[in-house]
Amino acid sequence: MRMQDELNALGIDPDRPLLISDADEVLFAFMEGFESFLNSRGLSFSWASFQLNGNIIDDRTGEAVEAVAVRSLIYSFFENHTRTIAAVDGAAESLQHLGRHLQIVVLSNIWPEFRDARAHALRSQGMPYPIIANRGSKAPAVAHLASLTCGPVFFVDDIPAHHRDVANLAGDVVRIHYVANRRLAGLLEPAEYCHHHACDWSGISSYIEGCLGMTSS
Template identity: 35%
Template sequence: MSRPLIISDCDEVLLHMVAHFKEWLEESQGVDFNLDGANFGEALRWQETGELLEASDVWKMLGGFFDTEMGRQKPIDGAVEAINTLSEYADVVILTNLVDERRDMRAEQLEAVGIKAPVFTNQGPKGPALEKIIAEFQPSRAAFIDDLPQHHHSVAETAPHVVRLHMCGEPLIAGAIDCAHKAGHADARIDRWSEALPWLMNKLEGIPA
């Protein structure tokens, strides 16, 4: 019999990203990062002029961060322990929105903090990529974890049988992110691993935490 499957995002679910991105921008790139609401594109301003960065410059900054600064990213509290506990009962894979060339870097980054799992890269909505993973693993049950509501919407449309947990473990942005659970696209919104682990264990197999 096939095992259950956990399909987890990385940034803001397993590893902090925005907090370290903000530090790097303000320390070395001459950019201030202030997220007021959920619009990431309006969060970055040049320190010298106060002007918003063009979208192309925002993407350039993100690329620069992932090319050179992934070593800054620290685990979300409880994430490593929770994922490793889940891996005793389920297969665990990472579905991360990075360009394919950064897949090995992400896998090495996660292994360095104690998470060893296959990494799948993706660009755009995650529903179609998740469908392919489900087809490959043929799990008895599956759960999807992500911090962004649009990905829960995508998965809800393409694989509605998959349990969906909306989680954002980064307090800096958690309050600014629309809740996929309230929108009807996720089964729950839980931002702490101490609460998410027993919820996931129960959803997967009724396993007591």
């Protein structure tokens, strides 16, 4: 199905606010799981910067793994661990709470073949929201989803480039930067193009409720 048809088929209510949430490092503890996966294969993450390429080190040689091998490691991680990856603390509870005020869609840059496993992981951890498997920039999908509702639209993601793209294409969308892994977050300068930087899901909830004129409870 074409991306726009897939988004139209979500049945977005034009009168309700919408939250578009990323998955890895927002709803799922990607880095924690991926680092354990690397360690089990004699590799480690150097924590030198906010990217995988160049920072995955072969413990035997001390050399960084080449980009093409990094890609296949990431693929193998998703192939083996997407169904069982741990949720981020507070994510399910906060979404359940926010769900009283808004509709929720998960927009994840995951290979389409792992979409169903990701949907399973969401459901089994109390987050039974529709999941869209996107590729590349998230801005076109965010802009299209935003066009389907009159209510305020919120976008949560860990990758600064997605916030920049969304700011350029759908400037009215309220952009919240959140990196669940605090060590990983520490490797980034505060992202530009964001309205808010959150440290945890309770902060995301309070911020959104403030924007909607609700009080936290």
